[in-house]
Amino acid sequence: xxxxxxxxxxxxxxDDGEIVAVDDLSLDIRDGExxxxxxxSGCGKSTTLRMIAGLxxxxxxxxxxxxRTITNASPQQRDIAMVFQSxxxxxxxxxxxxxxxxxxxxxxxxxxxxxxxxESTATMLGMADLLDRRPQELSGGQQQRVALGxxxxxxxxxxxxxxxxxxxxxxxxxxxxxELQKLQDDLETTTIYVxxxxxxxxxxxxxxxxxxxxxxxxxxxxxxxxxxxxxLFVAGFLGEPSMNFYExxxxxxxxxxxxxxxxxSDALASAVDGHRExxxxxxPEDIKIGEAEETDYDYSAVVDxxxxxxxxxxxxxxxxxxxxxxxxxxxxxxxxxxxxxxETTKTQLPPEAVHLFDAATGEALH
Ligand code: ATP
Numbered sequence: 001x002x003x004x005x006x007x008x009x010x011x012x013x014x015d016d017g018e019i020v021a022v023d024d025l026s027l028d029i030r031d032g033e034x035x036x037x038x039x040x041s042g043c044g045k046s047t048t049l050r051m052i053a054g055l056x057x058x059x060x061x062x063x064x065x066x067x068r069t070i071t072n073a074s075p076q077q078r079d080i081a082m083v084f085q086s087x088x089x090x091x092x093x094x095x096x097x098x099x100x101x102x103x104x105x106x107x108x109x110x111x112x113x114x115x116x117x118x119e120s121t122a123t124m125l126g127m128a129d130l131l132d133r134r135p136q137e138l139s140g141g142q143q144q145r146v147a148l149g150x151x152x153x154x155x156x157x158x159x160x161x162x163x164x165x166x167x168x169x170x171x172x173x174x175x176x177x178x179e180l181q182k183l184q185d186d187l188e189t190t191t192i193y194v195x196x197x198x199x200x201x202x203x204x205x206x207x208x209x210x211x212x213x214x215x216x217x218x219x220x221x222x223x224x225x226x227x228x229x230x231x232l233f234v235a236g237f238l239g240e241p242s243m244n245f246y247e248x249x250x251x252x253x254x255x256x257x258x259x260x261x262x263x264x265s266d267a268l269a270s271a272v273d274g275h276r277e278x279x280x281x282x283x284p285e286d287i288k289i290g291e292a293e294e295t296d297y298d299y300s301a302v303v304d305x306x307x308x309x310x311x312x313x314x315x316x317x318x319x320x321x322x323x324x325x326x327x328x329x330x331x332x333x334x335x336x337x338x339x340x341x342x343e344t345t346k347t348q349l350p351p352e353a354v355h356l357f358d359a360a361t362g363e364a365l366h
Pocket of ligand 1: 015020039040042043045047
């Protein structure tokens with residue numbers, strides 16, 4: 001069983017005071033799962049991965065691999081392979097040398113078995129003809145494959161990948177995303193993948209774990225986290241363009257914000273349940289523009305900016321008669337539809353698409 005389990009793990013560093021890099025993190029990564037750890041820069045993703053790899057020792061808490069506690073075990077004792085953003089290839093060694101080095105050092109396998117693993121892995125990664133080249137004779141994408149190959153030949157219980165695609169250009173990154181997913185499907189090795197790129201998180205993972213300030217915000221499938229965010233942070237972090245937020249007070253069955261007054265449907269009123277200061281969130285793609293149907297959730301807005309994105313347009317609007325920062329709205333519409341700058345249009349915020357959060361704690365109200 002290659003389940004990885006973090007139990008109340010904290011890591012602090014001393015540097016002009018105490019830095020809490022990871023704060024009481026409990027997380028179970030299932031056997032064979034592809035879990036993506038995502039969050040903004042400095043949220044503790046790499047530190048978490050490095051503790052699982054054995055490159056850092058937790059200040060508090062325990063880490064288990066299957067039934068074994070590995071909290072203080074050395075990296076060599078863990079049967080875990082890590083791929084770094086920088087690839088960390090040995091420049092003076094050929095691809096073959098780079099891929100076989102770890103296995104040879106471990107001294108557990110005969111040379112012919114090592115060579116056979118290197119060759120079959122190189123074939124799987126489409127680089128059988130590159131085995132005699134040196135890293136500097138390879139493209140970025142090829143170097144990335146060597147770094148992956150070096151992890152794969154070890155046939156570890158767990159792969160840890162720290163922003164492995166960050167140094168590739170956009171096209172190659174998209175290709176490698178698909179390749180990595182296929183590879184993980186075939187190998188079925190438990191994989192923990194760190195990125196700050198939410199497209200990678202959303203498209204590659206079985207589940208994502210979202211961190212902020214060293215604390216776990218939510219763990220779930222990408223769609224769960226996207227459609228049912230636990231809190232304001234997750235709601236704002238996932239989605240591009242990001243969710244629109246409006247803070248207001250609940251009065252007489254409506255939410256009164258600086259920009260508009262929103263009548264609370266029965267479902268929303270029961271979610272609010274006594275909370276007075278509430279944030280309303282709505283995703284750009286959930287806002288309806290120019291619908292003929294009349295509802296209680298219709299507002300006039302003026303088109304400020306239209307950004308054509310190809311298959312869809314991002315439209316920035318301002319609630320009519322308003323000018324503050326709190327009265328802007330971003331919507332996405334079909335790329336074939338045209339809207340004119342300065343035009344006044346009807347927008348609709350359907351209650352079934354509205355998210356509510358407690359303004360003080362940021363927690364979602366369900
Ligand atoms: P990024 O996406 O920028 O790589 P991250 O989410 O991986 O960020 P970490 O590298 O885990 O974040 O860092 C978490 C926090 O811990 C940051 O505030 C960082 O400055 C701090 N930190 C990490 N390593 C050390 C260290 N060795 N000494 C002191 N502080 C550290």
